[in-house]
Amino acid sequence: MPDTPARGVTRAVFEITVNGEARRVDVDLRTTLLDLLREHLGLMGTKKGCDHGQCGACTVLANGLRINSCLSLAIMHEGDAVTTIEGVGLPPNLHPLQRAFLERDAFQCGYCTPGQICSALGMLGEVERGEPSQATEDLAAEDVVLTDAEIRERMSGNICRCSAYPQILEAIRDVAGSAA
Amino acid sequence: MSPFTYERAEDATGAAKAAAATPGAKFLAGGTNLLDLMKLEIERPSHLIDVGRLPLAEIAETSDGGLRIGAVVSNTAAASDRRVRARYPVLAQALLSGASAQLRNKATVGGNLMQRTRCPYFYDPAKPCNKREPGAGCSALEGLNRSHAILGASEACIAVNPSDMAVALSALEAKVETVTPSGQARAFAIDDVHRLPGDTPEIETNLGAGELVTAVVLPPPPDWPQDYRKVRDRASYAGGLFSLARAGDRLALGAVALKPWRATLAEAARAAGASPAEAAEAELAGAKGRGGNDFKIVLAKRVVAAALEEGAGG
Numbered sequence: 174m175p176d177t178p179a180r181g182v183t184r185a186v187f188e189i190t191v192n193g194e195a196r197r198v199d200v201d202l203r204t205t206l207l208d209l210l211r212e213h214l215g216l217m218g219t220k221k222g223c224d225h226g227q228c229g230a231c232t233v234l235a236n237g238l239r240i241n242s243c244l245s246l247a248i249m250h251e252g253d254a255v256t257t258i259e260g261v262g263l264p265p266n267l268h269p270l271q272r273a274f275l276e277r278d279a280f281q282c283g284y285c286t287p288g289q290i291c292s293a294l295g296m297l298g299e300v301e302r303g304e305p306s307q308a309t310e311d312l313a314a315e316d317v318v319l320t321d322a323e324i325r326e327r328m329s330g331n332i333c334r335c336s337a338y339p340q341i342l343e344a345i346r347d348v349a350g351s352a353a
Numbered sequence: 354m355s356p357f358t359y360e361r362a363e364d365a366t367g368a369a370k371a372a373a374a375t376p377g378a379k380f381l382a383g384g385t386n387l388l389d390l391m392k393l394e395i396e397r398p399s400h401l402i403d404v405g406r407l408p409l410a411e412i413a414e415t416s417d418g419g420l421r422i423g424a425v426v427s428n429t430a431a432a433s434d435r436r437v438r439a440r441y442p443v444l445a446q447a448l449l450s451g452a453s454a455q456l457r458n459k460a461t462v463g464g465n466l467m468q469r470t471r472c473p474y475f476y477d478p479a480k481p482c483n484k485r486e487p488g489a490g491c492s493a494l495e496g497l498n499r500s501h502a503i504l505g506a507s508e509a510c511i512a513v514n515p516s517d518m519a520v521a522l523s524a525l526e527a528k529v530e531t532v533t534p535s536g537q538a539r540a541f542a543i544d545d546v547h548r549l550p551g552d553t554p555e556i557e558t559n560l561g562a563g564e565l566v567t568a569v570v571l572p573p574p575p576d577w578p579q580d581y582r583k584v585r586d587r588a589s590y591a592g593g594l595f596s597l598a599r600a601g602d603r604l605a606l607g608a609v610a611l612k613p614w615r616a617t618l619a620e621a622a623r624a625a626g627a628s629p630a631e632a633a634e635a636e637l638a639g640a641k642g643r644g645g646n647d648f649k650i651v652l653a654k655r656v657v658a659a660a661l662e663e664g665a666g667g
Contacts, residue, residue, distance in 0.1 A: 183356045202401075203354045205388070225389050226456060238429075238458045244385045245459065248359055249405060296454065304433040307449040307589065312438040329589035330453025 192260030209247035218258035229331035239295025258287035281335035373534035373563030418573035424463030446581035447521035463566035472512035510554030520607035524598035547612035575601035629661030
């Protein structure tokens with residue numbers, strides 16, 4: 174069991190693995206996972222948009238699952254493995270999905286892009302595991318057929334103010350198609 | 354955010370005991386609603402008891418052919434479970450119609466039940482709200498109340514319960530299992546968990562101080578059909594303006610009251626031979642609009658009648 178902070182203490186020291194590297198952090202308990210990544214670990218790729226779980230710009234993968242890092246306390250992730258956009262790929266070694274976003278011009282300002290990409294990677298894992306969505310016509314079906322309607326529904330937690338949605342869809346489809 | 358202390362619970366009874374013994378303590382599981390409210394200082398717990406790692410993350414068969422869903426099972430895991438999808442599709446549909454994938458991955462079944470209203474006045478500390486500050490008044494009565502309650506509301510509060518899941522659980526006649534600080538296991542019928550506002554809208558459930566939800570228990574699946582219909586302003590990632598869960602002969606309505614609204618009057622009318630439209634009229638006879646939400650009464654009648662029409666042959 175990891176150490177549990179004692180009563181009366183409003184800070185915590187704990188370990189968390191970020192992009193494959195074990196980090197020991199010492200933070201105020203109020204620190205969100207998002208603020209830990211950006212302000213304490215210097216990983217500025219993950220973005221703060223609304224800070225209330227409505228825009229998806231802060232999406233990261235925690236133990237492989239996409240979550241809104243703004244609505245999670247860092248301490249809740251003691252011992253977890255977190256992947257941010259920096260862990261997905263950095264130039265020149267970009268992930269195929271990052272390359273697809275460039276090739277498809279799937280952004281304008283780019284602020285939502287790290288969240289879009291982390292979210293899409295999490296989404297592809299969900300599809301691989303056969304997890305349904307609201308757009309899944311047959312809930313009993315073994316496999317998910319990744320139609321455009323499925324991708325749109327599954328990506329609805331990521332807002333793009335520049336409205337690059339058609340290109341985001343194409344970029345995801347490029348990679349999902351090649352993976353399938 | 355106000356400062357707080359934190360502990361990670363080791364067992365459910367210990368968590369309940371700690372919650373009862375610590376003034377200002379709150380349980381934390383997925384945190385998707387609580388942390389949002391803490392950032393706005395609408396929730397100001399002095400101590401958080403993290404129950405997210407309790408061994409309550411299993412979905413298991415019950416001896417009578419139902420399912421027991423542990424309180425910290427994520428909304429995604431519950432909706433993705435093959436048994437839930439095959440036997441309780443109304444529940445899977447309701448869960449999948451709520452929030453976004455990121456939130457469903459984090460939010461738990463127990464937390465879904467305990468989430469608080471999204472009434473915009475509850476969320477705005479600059480406005481009076483009887484839930485936040487008993488006696489302050491209700492801004493929604495004369496305010497923008499398009500999303501508000503048409504059934505079971507009071508002059509103190511016209512907020513609605515935002516859960517889709519709870520509406521499906523009501524139609525399924527689920528039970529909610531809890532543990533009290535003294536270690537006693539209790540079970541509530543889903544319709545007895547949440548309270549109507551009355552004069553005390555700040556008291557939202559019938560759970561006692563420190564009482565912790567440990568599981569949701571589904572009885573054996575009802576007869577078909579089962580389905581969940583949600584009407585809202587955009588196709589995805591939006592709260593409902595009205596929803597209907599159907600499980601065999603049982604109906605429950607969402608986004609109409611401060612609790613999932615089991616439609617017993619419509620069910621009784623149907624059993625007595627009433628037409629779908631008559632059954633819908635019977636349920637909504639007591640509905641009261643406040644101006645902005647008057648349309649919900651018509652909407653509710655139409656959706657209920659349409660659903661019953663479609664199921665009339667089956």
